Amino acid sequence: MKREPRRPSDTVKIAFEEDFVVLPISAILPVHTLRKTVKASQKYRQITASVREVGLVEPPVVARDKSKSGTFLLLDGHLRIEILKDLGITEVECLISTDDEAFTYNKRISRLAAVQEHKMIRRAIERGVPEEKIAKALDINVQSVQRKVRLLDGICEEAVALLKDKPCPIGVFETLRKMKTLRQIEAAELLVNANNYSVAYISAILAGTPQSQLIDASKSKRLKGLTPEAMARMESELSRLQEAITSIQDSYGKDHLQLTVVKGYLAKLLGNGRIVRYLMTHRPEFVGEFQTIAEMTSTLPAELS
Structure with a gap:
C-alpha cells in the first residue's frame, strides 16, 4: 500500500536551533525593561550568588533579529542577562529560538517545592558539596x-507524599513535627x-490539635494570643470541620x-415552549429556579466560585 506524501501542515517545526551559540551580551536586545525594585529582591541576590558560585545553569533564550543582522532579541532570561552585566561578564551561551514570540518560558516551569529543594540539597551533600558552597x-x-x-526529620512518609510538590514554607514542617x-496526615490533608x-494556617491546626495527638503530650500548648478556652473551642471546631470535609469527599x-x-435535563425542559408555558401557568415559581440551575457554570457556592 502506497503511503500518502506528508502535507506541509503535518510537519513538525523545530522550536530551537540545534546548537548553543556564544554571543556577546552587547548584541542581545531585551524586549522589556526590568522594574527598578528587582535588584533589591531576594530572588535577584540568590540568582547572582548562584551564577557567581556555579555559573549559569539555564541559558537565556534569544531569537535572531530579522531587521538587523548580528543582533538578537532576548525572549527569556532578562534577569540573568542583567546579573551577567553586573558581574562584568561580556559573553553568554544562548539557546536560539526559531520563533520570535516573546513569552516567558519560566511561566511553564514549576518552581521547586520545599520537599524537592530538601532532596536536591541532600543529594548535593551526599556527593561531597560542602554546606558552605x-x-x-x-x-x-x-x-x-x-x-x-x-x-x-520526624515527618511521616504519608504526609511527605501529600506535600511533596506543594509550596510549603519550612515552618509548616517544623510545626508538623510536633x-x-x-x-x-490529617493536618497535611487539611492544608x-x-x-x-x-x-x-498550620499553627491554627496545631492549636486545634488535642494534647493526646502531640509528640510531647505532657507539654502544654502555648500560642500567643490564645487562651486555653479559645484553644479548646478551636479543637472542637476543627474536629467538626474535618468530619464535614470527609463527608463531602465521600x-x-x-x-x-x-x-x-x-x-442537562432542566435545560432540555426549558427549551420546550409547551412545557415552559405550562409551568408559567401552573407553577410560575419553578421557572426561575429551574433557569438558575440550568445556567449554573459552577457547582461551588457563589462565595467560593
Missing part, C-alpha cells in the same frame, strides 16, 4: 541550609484541601454527577 549558591546562611537538610503520625500552606463525585444530569 551550597549556602553561597543559594545566598543563604549555613544554618538555613542545615534547616533544609533536616526538613523531613504532631503524631496520624495527626500529621491540601484548603489550598493554604501558610505557617499561620459523596462529592456522586453529587456532582447527579447535579450535572439534572442541569
Whole structure:
C-alpha cells in the first residue's frame, strides 16, 4: 500500500536551533525593561550568588533579529542577562529560538517545592558539596541550609507524599513535627484541601490539635494570643470541620454527577415552549429556579466560585 506524501501542515517545526551559540551580551536586545525594585529582591541576590558560585545553569533564550543582522532579541532570561552585566561578564551561551514570540518560558516551569529543594540539597551533600558552597549558591546562611537538610526529620512518609510538590514554607514542617503520625496526615490533608500552606494556617491546626495527638503530650500548648478556652473551642471546631470535609469527599463525585444530569435535563425542559408555558401557568415559581440551575457554570457556592 502506497503511503500518502506528508502535507506541509503535518510537519513538525523545530522550536530551537540545534546548537548553543556564544554571543556577546552587547548584541542581545531585551524586549522589556526590568522594574527598578528587582535588584533589591531576594530572588535577584540568590540568582547572582548562584551564577557567581556555579555559573549559569539555564541559558537565556534569544531569537535572531530579522531587521538587523548580528543582533538578537532576548525572549527569556532578562534577569540573568542583567546579573551577567553586573558581574562584568561580556559573553553568554544562548539557546536560539526559531520563533520570535516573546513569552516567558519560566511561566511553564514549576518552581521547586520545599520537599524537592530538601532532596536536591541532600543529594548535593551526599556527593561531597560542602554546606558552605551550597549556602553561597543559594545566598543563604549555613544554618538555613542545615534547616533544609533536616526538613523531613520526624515527618511521616504519608504526609511527605501529600506535600511533596506543594509550596510549603519550612515552618509548616517544623510545626508538623510536633504532631503524631496520624495527626500529621490529617493536618497535611487539611492544608491540601484548603489550598493554604501558610505557617499561620498550620499553627491554627496545631492549636486545634488535642494534647493526646502531640509528640510531647505532657507539654502544654502555648500560642500567643490564645487562651486555653479559645484553644479548646478551636479543637472542637476543627474536629467538626474535618468530619464535614470527609463527608463531602465521600459523596462529592456522586453529587456532582447527579447535579450535572439534572442541569442537562432542566435545560432540555426549558427549551420546550409547551412545557415552559405550562409551568408559567401552573407553577410560575419553578421557572426561575429551574433557569438558575440550568445556567449554573459552577457547582461551588457563589462565595467560593
